[in-house]
Amino acid sequence: MKKIILFTLMGIVAASGLHAQREYYGKKVRFGFKIDPVFANSLKPAENGIDRTGSGFGVNYGLMADIMFSDGRGAFATGLEVAHASSELTYSTNNRGLYRAEAAGQDQRYDLKLQYLQIPLSVKLKTNQQNGFRFWGQFGTYMGALLKSRLDYAYGSTSGDNVNAMKNTHNLNMGLLIGAGGEYKLAEKTDLFFGLGLENGFTDITRNKDWEDGKVGLNRWAIRLGVFF
Template sequence: MKHSVWIVLLLALSLNSQAQRRFSMERVRLGFKLDPVISVLKPQDAGANRTSSRLGLSYGLMVDFLLNDEGNYAFATGLQISMGGSTLKYDAGKGLERFSANPAEYTMKLQHIEIPATIKLKTTAYNGIGFWAQFGTYLGFPIRGRADVISLDQRYEKENVLGSLTPINAGMLLGAGIEYPLGERLAAVVGLTFQNGFVDVTRNSKWDDGKVNMNSFALRLGMYF
């Protein structure tokens, strides 16, 4: 009798564990995105000016943790690599110490690993198309930094500036778009996102350029599986 009780208890625990795993997986959505991005470095102080933006890409994993059975609310995060930058023109006395004796122009090419953390809301229309919006923040960590510098008609290409960048970037993230079902779990995602950086991207101790924020606009192109 005791053996039978233990067998029943073990079977119940096993079934409960399996049910919890199924429940947890049903509440998680995984996807991949490949977003064309327009980014800008925005100086806040005199002596530095932006002369152009930069076209890049942001690609990586999307993860939605659903907060209700209907999937209308979710904690949306993921892991992505974003390529950005822009062209900055510095007055004499500003910019990297190596070039600061004269006015110089820097074409910045930056890559960050980014982790978004947002609340996502979604409604479902008559034909199954969902309209979504998200709001939150993100953290970014630079993994590559290059600059093409023009100073006194001399051109210096692919200068390594990674060590002169702030090691952590953060800001506000906004997004909205549509989701189109392609199967039971498969869905295509299209939308627009905006990231407003709060952190000074360049270290003042090495650049002497005041505060420089990085903002970006992206066309969200993704797929949930």
């Protein structure tokens, strides 16, 4: 709860300064708000005997900041956002899974629900503007600090809901960030931002000492929606 209050205050302070600071070391800075519906969350195991059995929906929301290049056709893009992810795994082997001892050879099904405070770091390149419209492409990385980890599980006739799994989940998530889309000028200093993006995780989500499952990455496809001011 204290973390949520702290991050909420950080967001309020950042939002209150959006129009107070429009330059950074002489570079023009654009600020905005975003909400990205995530239509595919997929936990990707590297080991055999573990299957992806479901892909959940999620959402990213928060602040955007573009530090513009001098030619106006590119930017260093960053921000601060909260990311929600949900996905399912099935462990069909006896020696893997969080409850492998109790399951005694039965398939174990887990639905992980994760929440991160995330910072994207990328380069965004843009075409020239025509009739108020321009295309953009984005490439970079992201870093996420774990805020919440919950799971539902089932094996045989045993099941549990909304179990706290913070100690069984790694605290940091990083990965490749790519995207493409467009911007449309609504007013002199207001641009509509939209596109499609991929977050391809290359860190392990589950703690191997608890799950004995090798690397399990988190991949996400999202629709990018936002407004720059």
